[in-house]
Amino acid sequence: MVESYPIIYIIGAVIAAIIIAMSVFFIIKSVKRAKKIGMDMSKIKKTVVSSAVFSIVPSIPIVIGVGIMMSSLGLAIPWIRLTVIGALQYELIAYNTANEALIGTGASTEVIVATAVTVMTLSILSGPLFNAIVYKKYQGKLADLQKKNGKLMNTVTGALLGGLLAGMLSALLVGGIFSVGSPSTEEATGIKTYGEITLITLAASLVIMGICGAIIKLGKQKWLENYALPITILGALAIAYGFTFVFNF
Amino acid sequence: MKKSDKVKETPVLTERDIYNNQMHNYGRLFTWISLGLICLVPVLYCVAAGTLPDWEALGKCVPFLLGYVAIGLIEAVSYAPLLGTGGQYMSFITGNVSNLKLPCALNAQNITGVEKGSEEQEIVTTISIAVSSIVTTLVIIIGLIPLLIFQEQIVEVLKPVSPYVIPAIFGGLTLVLIAQYFKIAIIPFVACILICVVGNLIGYGDALSQSTMVIVGMAVSGISTTVLYKLKKI
Numbered sequence: 001m002v003e004s005y006p007i008i009y010i011i012g013a014v015i016a017a018i019i020i021a022m023s024v025f026f027i028i029k030s031v032k033r034a035k036k037i038g039m040d041m042s043k044i045k046k047t048v049v050s051s052a053v054f055s056i057v058p059s060i061p062i063v064i065g066v067g068i069m070m071s072s073l074g075l076a077i078p079w080i081r082l083t084v085i086g087a088l089q090y091e092l093i094a095y096n097t098a099n100e101a102l103i104g105t106g107a108s109t110e111v112i113v114a115t116a117v118t119v120m121t122l123s124i125l126s127g128p129l130f131n132a133i134v135y136k137k138y139q140g141k142l143a144d145l146q147k148k149n150g151k152l153m154n155t156v157t158g159a160l161l162g163g164l165l166a167g168m169l170s171a172l173l174v175g176g177i178f179s180v181g182s183p184s185t186e187e188a189t190g191i192k193t194y195g196e197i198t199l200i201t202l203a204a205s206l207v208i209m210g211i212c213g214a215i216i217k218l219g220k221q222k223w224l225e226n227y228a229l230p231i232t233i234l235g236a237l238a239i240a241y242g243f244t245f246v247f248n249f
Numbered sequence: 250m251k252k253s254d255k256v257k258e259t260p261v262l263t264e265r266d267i268y269n270n271q272m273h274n275y276g277r278l279f280t281w282i283s284l285g286l287i288c289l290v291p292v293l294y295c296v297a298a299g300t301l302p303d304w305e306a307l308g309k310c311v312p313f314l315l316g317y318v319a320i321g322l323i324e325a326v327s328y329a330p331l332l333g334t335g336g337q338y339m340s341f342i343t344g345n346v347s348n349l350k351l352p353c354a355l356n357a358q359n360i361t362g363v364e365k366g367s368e369e370q371e372i373v374t375t376i377s378i379a380v381s382s383i384v385t386t387l388v389i390i391i392g393l394i395p396l397l398i399f400q401e402q403i404v405e406v407l408k409p410v411s412p413y414v415i416p417a418i419f420g421g422l423t424l425v426l427i428a429q430y431f432k433i434a435i436i437p438f439v440a441c442i443l444i445c446v447v448g449n450l451i452g453y454g455d456a457l458s459q460s461t462m463v464i465v466g467m468a469v470s471g472i473s474t475t476v477l478y479k480l481k482k483i
Contacts, residue, residue, distance in 0.1 A: 005297035008290065015286050019343055019386050022279040023379035026335045029275070030375045033268050039369055043361040044376060050360050051353050051377040055384035058349045058418060061411040062385065063392030067404035075396065080290055083389055084283060085344035090317070097313045101306035108300070115302040117291040119310045125284065126321030127341040132280045135329065135337060136273045142330055143269070146366055154365045155433075155483060157330045159474035160467050161355070162434030164331075164347065165423055166441050167466020171459040172416050174445035178454055193412040201413040205420025213424070229356045232421035233414070240413035248409065 002113055004074035012080045019083065050226040057233045062088070068189050069095070077117055085124040092189060094120040172202055183247070197243045205236035265368055269334055272375075276338030283342045320464075327467050335375035343382045347463055348415055352422050353381040359425055415459060432483055437470035 027048075034044055065088035069078035072095060081091050098116040107115075146153040179195030186193070212228035215221050224231075262270075295301055328346055329337050332354065340350045357377035363369040395403050427434075441462055448457045457465075477483045 003298075005294070007293050007297050011286065011289055011293055015283070016386050016390060018279070018282060018286065020383055022283075022342070023339060023382045023386075025275065025279075026272075026339060026379045027376055029272065030335065030372045030379075033368075034372050036264075037368055039372065043363065043369070043373065046361050047357045047373045047376045048380050051357050051380040052384050054353045054356055055349065055381040056388060058345075058352075058414055059385040059388035060392070060407065061414050062345065062389055063396065064404055064407050064411050066389065066392065067396050067401070068408070070396065071401070075393065077290070077294070079389065079393060080287075082344075083386055084287055084342060087344055087348070094313070094317070097310050098306060101309040102303055105303065105306070107303055107306075110298040110300040111303050114291065114295050114298060114300050115306050117294055118302045118307060119314065121287055121291050123314050123317035124287070124321065124344075126318040127325040128280050128284050130322055130325040131338055131341050132277050132284065135325070136277070138326070138329060139269075139273070139334060139337075143266075150366055152478065153330070155474055155478050156471075157365070158430055158433045159470045160327055160331055161426070162430040162474070163437050163467035163470025164351070164463050165419070165426060165430060165466070166434045166438035166470060167462035167464070168347070168415070168419050168459055169423060170438060170441035170445050170466070171457060171462035172419065174442060174449060175454065175457070175459075176416075178449040184455075189408075191408055191412055197413055198416050202416040202420040205417050206424050209421035209424045212421075225360045229352075229418075229421050229425070233417045236417035236420060237410055237413060240417065241410045244409040 002070075002072065002074040002109060004076035008074075008076035008080070012076050012083070015080055016083055046226060050229075053227060053230045054233075057230060057237065064088075065091070068092075068191075072099075073113055073116065077113070081117075081120055085127065086120070088189075090123070091120055094123050172198060176202070192248075194243075194247045197240050197247060200243055201236050201240040204239045205232050208232045208235040272334040272338075276335060280338055280342060320460075323464055327464070332378065333371040333374040335371075336378040339375075339378050339382055343385065345385070347460065348418065349385065350378050350381055352418050353377050355422065355426065433470065433474050433477070436473040436477075437466050440469045440473075441466050 031044060034041070062082050065082050066075070066078040068088065069081075069091065078091070082088065095116045098119040099112060102112055102115060142153065145156070176195040176198035179193065179198070181195075183192050183194045185191070209228060209232040212224060212231060216224050216228065291302070324346065325337075325341060328340065328351065331351060332340050332346075336350070336354060340346045343350070354374045354377040357373050358370060361369075361373050363373050444465060445454075445457050445462065448454055474483065
């Protein structure tokens with residue numbers, strides 16, 4: 001494994017501490033504001049519980065991502081890169097682009113890692129820079145639109161959300177159907193994706209959520225609302241995990 | 250005309266505006282701090298390893314970097330109306346927006362039943378994304394321990410299931426949101442299906458990844474919803 005220097009672990013710890021401090025700060029500010037406008041505090045409690053439970057399972061692939069990247073970059077750098085902004089697929093492409101640019105140059109491991117980390121860092125700066133410089137003005141325009149024409153603004157946000165769902169579902173469905181019988185293997189990670197399992201997972205998630213919804217509404221089990229989506233994700237993933245053995249056999 | 254008439258009127262700020270401005274100020278502060286720390290990582294690595302990046306190789310990566318700069322900007326612009334002020338700053342520091350932060354916030358909004366565009370929605374979204382950021386950061390830190398001990402073994406065990414997390418999230422989430430967004434989402438959904446089918450048939454399926462299709466879906470939805478809005482169909 002590539003060497004991870006102590007200073008990189010230290011900067012990683014500082015970054016993790018800043019993220020936690022920032023998140024706690026925003027929670028405190030929001031709760032104070034909620035109290036000031038007389039918001040029902042049970043909504044805040046529901047938000048905290050549901051968001052905490054929801055976030056556990058989807059965070060696990062991020063840990064797997066650290067594991068996948070650590071053979072090329074050591075442990076500390078992937079930890080930092082996937083804690084801030086990074087997403088595994090983007091990071092791996094950035095790493096591979098830098099690595100490919102150095103093929104045949106006889107560059108040392110240290111030079112390869114330094115180049116890759118620089119590329120990975122530069123490639124993720126535009127979003128936060130936009131926020132730091134332009135976002136306040138942009139959001140001001142959005143707020144003006146909300147004040148002048150609330151219906152239009154709600155339509156715009158609805159359009160973006162509808163588009164997100166449409167784009168994601170179409171990619172999953174069509175990608176799944178086209179890779180039935182011919183699983184795709186991601187070159188950088190070696191991860192095999194079976195179209196059959198993608199479709200089964202999607203269907204399982206729909207069915208489990210449907211069952212949860214029925215229990216909540218028909219069985220009047222309101223407490224389940226907080227846990228319905230986490231249970232759905234966990235259940236669908238358990239089914240997917242079972243099928244990986246069937247298809248890998 | 251009196252001289253005072255020419256003076257531009259200062260808009261009266263509501264309490265919500267003042268709160269929102271504070272969120273911007275703190276959000277920007279945390280963003281600058283994070284940017285500084287992120288940029289320190291390659292610098293400190295170079296100092297610790299006593300090396301420098303290969304500048305020629307970096308030059309070769311410029312087209313790739315420009316592509317990512319564009320993606321980052323498109324994401325920041327298009328997710329902004331969905332994430333709220335605090336949520337936008339936090340999401341673009343911690344990442345994993347479409348696969349974790351946004352579904353988490355949507356789930357919280359749905360459970361609490363907050364009104365669209367309301368201050369309550371903004372508060373719920375901010376808290377949801379903040380809690381999600383803390384949990385993810387802690388899960389990653391806790392996950393480092395087994396990674397250090399078992400290294401590749403644990404990755405090998407869990408790796409096969411990782412491509413299926415997104416369908417596991419979006420199947421259930423779609424069922425929750427379908428009633429609200431059916432009218433808006435149906436046209437972009439059909440269009441995206443067609444784009445994906447044609448793309449796969451002509452051999453460009455790999456280019457139509459989930460993240461690409463999310464941007465395509467948002468663009469198509471923006472156009473179709475504008476038309477529906479003008480025709481007063483929604």
